[in-house]
Amino acid sequence: MNEVLARVPIDPSTMAETPAALDASPESDPDRLRWFPKGTHITIRGLTKTFDDVVLYKDFDLDIPKGKVVSVFGPNGCGKSTLINMISGILEFDSGQILFDGKTARETRIGYVFQNYREAVFPWSRAIDNIRYPLQFLGLSKAERDARVEELLTSFDVKIDLNRYPYELSGGQQQLVSIMRALVVDPEVLFLDEPFSALDYEMTLFLRDRLQKVLTEREVTTLLVSHDLDEAVTLADEILLLTKKPTQVAERLQFNASRPRTPETTLTDEFIAVKSRSLEIFQREVRK
Numbered sequence: 001m002n003e004v005l006a007r008v009p010i011d012p013s014t015m016a017e018t019p020a021a022l023d024a025s026p027e028s029d030p031d032r033l034r035w036f037p038k039g040t041h042i043t044i045r046g047l048t049k050t051f052d053d054v055v056l057y058k059d060f061d062l063d064i065p066k067g068k069v070v071s072v073f074g075p076n077g078c079g080k081s082t083l084i085n086m087i088s089g090i091l092e093f094d095s096g097q098i099l100f101d102g103k104t105a106r107e108t109r110i111g112y113v114f115q116n117y118r119e120a121v122f123p124w125s126r127a128i129d130n131i132r133y134p135l136q137f138l139g140l141s142k143a144e145r146d147a148r149v150e151e152l153l154t155s156f157d158v159k160i161d162l163n164r165y166p167y168e169l170s171g172g173q174q175q176l177v178s179i180m181r182a183l184v185v186d187p188e189v190l191f192l193d194e195p196f197s198a199l200d201y202e203m204t205l206f207l208r209d210r211l212q213k214v215l216t217e218r219e220v221t222t223l224l225v226s227h228d229l230d231e232a233v234t235l236a237d238e239i240l241l242l243t244k245k246p247t248q249v250a251e252r253l254q255f256n257a258s259r260p261r262t263p264e265t266t267l268t269d270e271f272i273a274v275k276s277r278s279l280e281i282f283q284r285e286v287r288k
Helices: 012-017 019-023 080-088 127-137 142-156 171-183 201-218 229-235 263-267 269-287
Strands: 005-009 033-037 040-051 054-065 069-073 095-100 110-113 189-193 221-225 238-242 249-254
Touching (some): 040 080, 054 080, 054 221, 069 080, 069 229, 080 189, 080 221, 110 171, 127 142, 127 171, 142 171, 142 201, 171 201, 201 229, 229 263, 229 269, 238 269, 249 269, 263 269
Parallel strands (some): 069 221, 189 221
Antiparallel strands (some): 005 033
């Protein structure tokens, strides 16, 4: 990881009152500044979340690099989906701060693909209208909206009839619609919550391939939650391994294999080494 560091104030209004603090180091004034690696897109500081009396996250810090795919993997109940829900703004947290290049989630274009595609798509709308739906909130002209959709359809090489309703489509086709709807807004950050877990293997391979192509072309910062270690490693630039609750980062592993990743990627020495190390850390955390 690049060792050049940047710095960001926890409270910009406070920093404006005391500009001299910009020259302070985190050691001399840890409450004034938070430091993060150069190239960071999402900065999480002091994140705390409890459910009833159970502490799930406490003073959790994390930096997510810009334009990379980060897989989130960890023991059951450690809060993987909870983490991306808090980051995306779907779920409130008790305390802490989450910023996207200094902006809040409300100020950031976000795409989210849910595990349960049947509940995510609108059954009363045709597939093409499901995909177009979020564009109405971006203030684009009809020509711009049509161009966005056409570009995306070309990238995914879609061959299904998008004038059909969701109930007329297979599960994989419905999830394809969900993925394209999340991407049509040209998101700065994409969240994927086990997007392939309910699909058959053939459709999973197809969607992985198409999704990789689009994410690589657009350099979208992506967080993927998966319970499938092969998938978590195959799709990721970085694997974020979590501990049991109260959850912290157990380790972060890089996977630098060239793209597109294919089933053959899982046979390479690099993949086997990263997967083996991930499994070792996972099993260590489960036994704690």
